[in-house]
Amino acid sequence: MKIGCVGGGPAGLYFAISMKLRDPSHEIEVFERNAPGVTFGWGVVFSDLTVDNITRNDPASAAIITKEFAHWDDIDVHFKGETITSGGHGFIGIGRKRLLEILQERARELGVALHFNSECDPADPKWRDYDLVIASDGINSRFRDAHADGFGVDEDVRANKFVWLGTSKVFEAFTFAFEETEHGWIWAHAYRFASDCSTFIVECSEDTWRSFGFDRMSQDESIAACEKLFAKYLDGHRLESNASHLVGSAAWLNFKRIKCERWSSGNVILLGDAAHTAHFSIGSGTKLALEDAIKLADVLNRPGLSLEAAMDEYVAERNLEVLKLQNSARNSTEWFETLERYTHFEPLQFAYSLLTRSQRISHENLRLRDREWLEGVERWFWKRATAGKSNKTAPPMFAPFKLREMEVMNRVTVSPMAMYSAVDGVPNDFHFVHYGERALGGAGLIFTEMTCVSPEGRISPGCTGMWNADHVAAWKRIVDFVHTQSKAKICLQLGHSGAKGSTRLGWEGNDVPLDDGNWPVMAASDVAWSPVNQVPRPMTRADMDMVRDQFVAAVKMGIECGFDMVELHAAHGYLLAGFITPLQNHRTDEYGGSLENRLRYPLEVFAAMRSAWPSDKPMSVRISATDWAGDNGITPDEAVLIGEAFAREGADLIDVSAGQSWAGQQPVYGRMFQTPFSDRIRNEGKLATMAVGNIYEPDHANSILAAGRADLVALARPHLVDPFWTLRAAAQLDYRDVAVPPQYLNGMSQLARNLKREAEMAAALRV
Numbered sequence: 001m002k003i004g005c006v007g008g009g010p011a012g013l014y015f016a017i018s019m020k021l022r023d024p025s026h027e028i029e030v031f032e033r034n035a036p037g038v039t040f041g042w043g044v045v046f047s048d049l050t051v052d053n054i055t056r057n058d059p060a061s062a063a064i065i066t067k068e069f070a071h072w073d074d075i076d077v078h079f080k081g082e083t084i085t086s087g088g089h090g091f092i093g094i095g096r097k098r099l100l101e102i103l104q105e106r107a108r109e110l111g112v113a114l115h116f117n118s119e120c121d122p123a124d125p126k127w128r129d130y131d132l133v134i135a136s137d138g139i140n141s142r143f144r145d146a147h148a149d150g151f152g153v154d155e156d157v158r159a160n161k162f163v164w165l166g167t168s169k170v171f172e173a174f175t176f177a178f179e180e181t182e183h184g185w186i187w188a189h190a191y192r193f194a195s196d197c198s199t200f201i202v203e204c205s206e207d208t209w210r211s212f213g214f215d216r217m218s219q220d221e222s223i224a225a226c227e228k229l230f231a232k233y234l235d236g237h238r239l240e241s242n243a244s245h246l247v248g249s250a251a252w253l254n255f256k257r258i259k260c261e262r263w264s265s266g267n268v269i270l271l272g273d274a275a276h277t278a279h280f281s282i283g284s285g286t287k288l289a290l291e292d293a294i295k296l297a298d299v300l301n302r303p304g305l306s307l308e309a310a311m312d313e314y315v316a317e318r319n320l321e322v323l324k325l326q327n328s329a330r331n332s333t334e335w336f337e338t339l340e341r342y343t344h345f346e347p348l349q350f351a352y353s354l355l356t357r358s359q360r361i362s363h364e365n366l367r368l369r370d371r372e373w374l375e376g377v378e379r380w381f382w383k384r385a386t387a388g389k390s391n392k393t394a395p396p397m398f399a400p401f402k403l404r405e406m407e408v409m410n411r412v413t414v415s416p417m418a419m420y421s422a423v424d425g426v427p428n429d430f431h432f433v434h435y436g437e438r439a440l441g442g443a444g445l446i447f448t449e450m451t452c453v454s455p456e457g458r459i460s461p462g463c464t465g466m467w468n469a470d471h472v473a474a475w476k477r478i479v480d481f482v483h484t485q486s487k488a489k490i491c492l493q494l495g496h497s498g499a500k501g502s503t504r505l506g507w508e509g510n511d512v513p514l515d516d517g518n519w520p521v522m523a524a525s526d527v528a529w530s531p532v533n534q535v536p537r538p539m540t541r542a543d544m545d546m547v548r549d550q551f552v553a554a555v556k557m558g559i560e561c562g563f564d565m566v567e568l569h570a571a572h573g574y575l576l577a578g579f580i581t582p583l584q585n586h587r588t589d590e591y592g593g594s595l596e597n598r599l600r601y602p603l604e605v606f607a608a609m610r611s612a613w614p615s616d617k618p619m620s621v622r623i624s625a626t627d628w629a630g631d632n633g634i635t636p637d638e639a640v641l642i643g644e645a646f647a648r649e650g651a652d653l654i655d656v657s658a659g660q661s662w663a664g665q666q667p668v669y670g671r672m673f674q675t676p677f678s679d680r681i682r683n684e685g686k687l688a689t690m691a692v693g694n695i696y697e698p699d700h701a702n703s704i705l706a707a708g709r710a711d712l713v714a715l716a717r718p719h720l721v722d723p724f725w726t727l728r729a730a731a732q733l734d735y736r737d738v739a740v741p742p743q744y745l746n747g748m749s750q751l752a753r754n755l756k757r758e759a760e761m762a763a764a765l766r767v
């Protein structure tokens with residue numbers, strides 16, 4: 001095949017090498033706009049896996065690359081005058097210029113024609129003479145942008161400014177240096193890539209950048225300013241740029257996330273940064289470029305594979321890798337973009353939050369990397385959780401948490417879950433066993449299902465209620481069992497279904513109206529939940545008074561039952577959520593319109609409940625932190641304001657859920673998918689929060705808590721099939737100080753022994 005590669009970066013060169021290795025008869029030319037030895041950037045970081053891949057693909061170039069690698073293990077985080085060092089991170093890096101030299105030499109040796117100082121124009125007719133044109137022309141690819149529609153390009157220009165500099169100062173550890181200045185926070189990512197050289201990337205928000213006047217400075221002035229700012233880390237060494245003598249490069253940049261729906265159009269195939277980018281803070285762009293090159297060369301040389309089938313396989317495999325990395329990279333990018341959310345943390349927690357920012361590294365990964373450091377974090381967590389009384393080294397999920405005078409023994413919560421099994425709202429033996437069993441299972445806090453304040457306020461005929469003496473007696477029996485047979489606390493969740501009322505039992509059709517016996521429903525406005533649901537009656541002020549008083553009456557019954565805590569359900573599109581979201585609230589009075597107006601009634605209900613509930617007992621509110629409707633519904637920004645508004649009325653905890661507030665929602669699911677909303681409300685609003693949503697492993701819980709993303713974690717579905725989730729987690733983590741019912745002690749110790757033995761065997765096999 002006759003192939004032209006546009007761009008002599010890692011992708012283009014390594015593809016040319018990989019093609020020649022598979023079939024020397026290919027005619028391959030690489031065109032690079034810059035001169036040899038002139039390139040942007042300094043060092044690049046690799047992973048062990050990438051090294052394995054390039055060694056298998058071309059042992060000759062891999063041998064030279066790996067011989068020249070700089071290795072380092074530690075990460076230093078400099079923050080507020082402290083240096084937090086953690087080890088075991090195992091990085092390898094090489095200078096970008098040196099990497100390109102090695103690849104150029106190898107390409108020449110294999111017979112690839114290299115043309116430097118050769119700017120390529122996609123409109124040039126010469127490209128028609130090539131069987132394939134490989135667009136390996138980097139992030140600003142002209143070849144991709146010339147056919148942007150054909151490739152389905154999606155570009156996202158990120159908020160922060162960065163400049164990629166180098167220095168002769170040799171950093172022994174991967175260094176993050178954060179500096180607080182009168183213009184805001186500015187920081188450096190620095191690492192050694194040769195025995196005498198380090199990369200030094202400076203990053204800050206656009207506001208800080210402008211406030212410093214970087215927008216008006218020449219490159220030399222910018223560099224001088226950075227040298228002054230980071231003088232204490234540079235020990236007199238200078239910072240340098242290599243961008244000035246480059247074609248198409250600038251000093252300060254905004255990172256651009258690229259993804260493409262299609263990777264080929266006509267005879268042009270995208271490779272490396274031209275097809276996709278991953279933020280530099282997770283250091284994987286070069287790895288992706290090299291692995292793309294290997295895969296593309298593989299499929300193009302596989303006998304019998306058509307070009308179409310080859311492209312399908314190339315894109316399917318590489319796209320999956322890219323999506324995984326871009327997901328982590330997005331988390332990491334956002335962490336740096338919202339840095340000020342975390343700058344109130346103590347240095348140790350700040351460093352933990354930084355290390356776990358991409359969600360690829362978890363609590364247990366950190367334990368494997370540096371056990372001693374992680375145990376230091378755990379001790380710090382316990383000390384804070386117990387106001388200095390405990391010096392325990394144990395997983396954060398088992399640390400106590402206090403809200404007003406209620407102390408939960410650990411941070412695991414059984415999230416509210418409707419069981420649709422009551423008759424006339426009265427909980428029965430099913431509920432007694434259900435809640436009792438979960439209380440025995442070790443969680444610190446058990447929530448009841450949404451318990452409705454009136455018969456009309458039920459979602460379905462099977463919902464539990466709290467409006468008469470039968471309810472009080474039945475709930476009291478459950479609460480008494482929890483208090484006498486376990487150490488768990490129990491919270492009563494109170495709600496009213498609003499527009500989502502009068503529907504079938506959950507498993508007979510969520511939100512589907514009853515076949516017969518429907519009751520009239522009311523809501524903020526006459527907006528039906530869906531075309532098949534009833535149009536609700538807009539509430540009058542008299543209705544609002546009545547419902548508020550029903551909530552207060554239910555709270556008073558909750559006191560009689562002995563509940564430890566009460567939660568107001570203002571999420572998921574039910575009555576109060578229907579006031580908060582503009583998607584359901586179309587009122588034109590003082591309860592509709594602005595967020596302040598839409599919150600007025602839910603806050604009034606909360607305040608009335610709070611004054612009826614004992615002041616030594618806590619109250620929480622469950623909210624939907626987004627309607628998953630873009631700017632048309634509640635946004636995560638507004639969720640912070642909503643959390644703050646309830647906190648002003650006395651909410652001690654914001655239970656941060658999301659969505660279910662309109663039928664057309666577009667949720668983005670995934671592991672711990674709602675935790676970012678909790679993180680935001682906790683750290684921007686400085687409020688206690690509970691995170692919920694696809695948190696299912698002890699490692700998730702510990703990572704969320706230690707990183708300060710929530711104060712409690714709630715698990716719903718995992719508790720349906722495993723009431724003993726917390727005890728199992730304790731056995732798994734070899735944590736002994738957990739509340740095991742004495743009747744079950746033998747089972748617990750056997751489980752712990754077996755799990756420990758299995759872990760030891762797995763570790764021995766790994767060695």
Ligand SMILES: Cc1cc2nc3c(=O)[nH]c(=O)nc-3n(C[C@H](O)[C@H](O)[C@H](O)COP(=O)(O)OP(=O)(O)OC[C@H]3O[C@@H](n4cnc5c(N)ncnc54)[C@H](O)[C@@H]3O)c2cc1C
Pocket residue numbers: 006007008009010011012031032033034039041043044045046118119120121136137138139141142163164201271272273274280283284285286287288289
């Ligand atoms: C600040 C920063 C830090 C980074 N750190 C890391 C890291 O630690 N680890 C890592 O793996 N990755 C890192 N990356 C990403 C990495 O640099 C890229 O992912 C990688 O270079 C992609 O390789 P590529 O060959 O696809 O593109 P590039 O390396 O950008 O190469 C494209 C080449 O095409 C040439 N070119 C462009 N247009 C034309 C044209 N019209 N005609 C001729 N030639 C053209 C360019 O001059 C360039 O040489 C970092 C990136 C940045 C910005």
Ligand SMILES: Cc1cc2nc3c(=O)[nH]c(=O)nc-3n(C[C@H](O)[C@H](O)[C@H](O)COP(=O)(O)O)c2cc1C
Pocket residue numbers: 415416417418419448449450493506569571622657692693694695714715716717718
């Ligand atoms: C069967 C079932 C019933 C639920 N009922 C309620 C409820 O009554 N009140 C409430 O606030 N959330 C309810 N939820 C939502 C859960 O509390 C939780 O937010 C959601 O399931 C996500 O958590 P998970 O991924 O751990 O399951 C229910 C969830 C399930 C699965």
